[in-house]
Amino acid sequence: MIKVKKLSKLYGYTTAVSDLTFTVEKGEILGFLGPNGAGKTTTMRMLTCFLPPTSGTAEIFGFDILQDSMEIRRLIGYLPEKAPSYHDLAVRDYLEFSANMKGVRKDKIKGAIDYVVEKCGLSGEFKQTIGNLSKGYQQRVGIAQAIINDPEFLILDEPTIGLDPKQVVGIRKLIKSIGSERTVLLSSHILPEVSQICDRIIIISKGRLIAVDSPENLRQKLKRSTFTIIKLRKPDGSVSITDLLYRIEGVSDVRETTNSDSTIKLTVKSKPEMDIREEISSKIIKNGFGLLEIYNEELTLEDIFVQLVTMED
Numbered sequence: 001m002i003k004v005k006k007l008s009k010l011y012g013y014t015t016a017v018s019d020l021t022f023t024v025e026k027g028e029i030l031g032f033l034g035p036n037g038a039g040k041t042t043t044m045r046m047l048t049c050f051l052p053p054t055s056g057t058a059e060i061f062g063f064d065i066l067q068d069s070m071e072i073r074r075l076i077g078y079l080p081e082k083a084p085s086y087h088d089l090a091v092r093d094y095l096e097f098s099a100n101m102k103g104v105r106k107d108k109i110k111g112a113i114d115y116v117v118e119k120c121g122l123s124g125e126f127k128q129t130i131g132n133l134s135k136g137y138q139q140r141v142g143i144a145q146a147i148i149n150d151p152e153f154l155i156l157d158e159p160t161i162g163l164d165p166k167q168v169v170g171i172r173k174l175i176k177s178i179g180s181e182r183t184v185l186l187s188s189h190i191l192p193e194v195s196q197i198c199d200r201i202i203i204i205s206k207g208r209l210i211a212v213d214s215p216e217n218l219r220q221k222l223k224r225s226t227f228t229i230i231k232l233r234k235p236d237g238s239v240s241i242t243d244l245l246y247r248i249e250g251v252s253d254v255r256e257t258t259n260s261d262s263t264i265k266l267t268v269k270s271k272p273e274m275d276i277r278e279e280i281s282s283k284i285i286k287n288g289f290g291l292l293e294i295y296n297e298e299l300t301l302e303d304i305f306v307q308l309v310t311m312e313d
């Protein structure tokens with residue numbers, strides 16, 4: 001099991017990761033979801049002992065990232081975001097080099113290479129130069145390199161970024177198959193990707209943990225709120241519409257934005273068991289606002305993601 005405790009990383013005055021606490025259960029595929037700049041790569045670099053944390057700790061199968069970096073390096077496989085390019089090497093030579101670098105025993109190297117080549121679907125590319133392969137196959141080589149030491153814990157940083165849709169499907173399938181035998185932490189900024197591949201999802205934004213749950217529970221959790229969207233025109237010298245709406249029973253959040261045509265858009269969060277649309281519309285009209293639109297919104301997981309991430313502001 002992997003235990004991350006209050007992990008933080010500051011770059012100068014920039015807080016890249018802030019007080020992150022979570023666990024990865026043995027055997028699960030955990031999705032690490034967040035927009036660009038959320039702190040995914042920084043967290044992964046700390047877990048792989050490439051970068052010391054500013055504070056906090058992490059334990060990987062009982063080993064501490066600060067005390068036991070040699071043991072941890074043996075236990076993990078890592079596909080970095082920007083994999084170092086060995087474009088001039090043949091796939092075979094690169095994998096042999098990786099196996100040596102990772103301390104695979106000499107008498108086990110051939111078996112290890114045969115295994116990863118088969119697993120990653122590289123038999124046809126075995127003798128080719130890496131630079132001549134498509135991006136999808138280069139990523140397969142990266143994954144093959146990451147599992148050559150038969151790691152218990154595999155860390156994949158945005159493994160499908162920059163691939164075409166067909167390659168994405170292939171790589172996702174490969175990750176699922178590899179993940180059936182080990183513990184995987186996979187980062188992505190694409191929600192459908194993590195909900196397809198992962199058992200659980202951790203959402204982070206601006207270095208902070210926002211939610212941890214199964215894709216299904218995450219969907220259920222947010223379903224427990226209804227969002228009413230309202231578009232209205234504001235008369236001169238009107239009262240604050242936000243204050244008015246907060247007074248309605250069951251309303252837990254009100255967001256106001258001004259549209260480009262100077263109409264107002266409001267997003268009102270409430271409990272789903274009560275439909276507050278009539279109460280809202282009568283309040284709006286009584287106070288002299290022009291009601292242009294009102295409807296309740298069902299959230300998709302994609303919306304939930306945006307909602308969670310923007311709620312940070």
Ligand SMILES: Nc1ncnc2c1ncn2[C@@H]1O[C@H](COP(=O)(O)OP(=O)(O)O)[C@@H](O)[C@H]1O
Nearest residue numbers: 011014016034035036037038039040041042043
């Ligand atoms: N080496 C670095 N020096 C300074 N700031 C960095 C460095 N690496 C990342 N950052 C900053 O830390 C934050 C988190 O970045 P990163 O971990 O790469 O996020 P993600 O992988 O989720 O896109 C960003 O604001 C980024 O600009």
Ligand SMILES: [Mg+2]
Nearest residue numbers: 040041042081
């Ligand atoms: Mg990154």
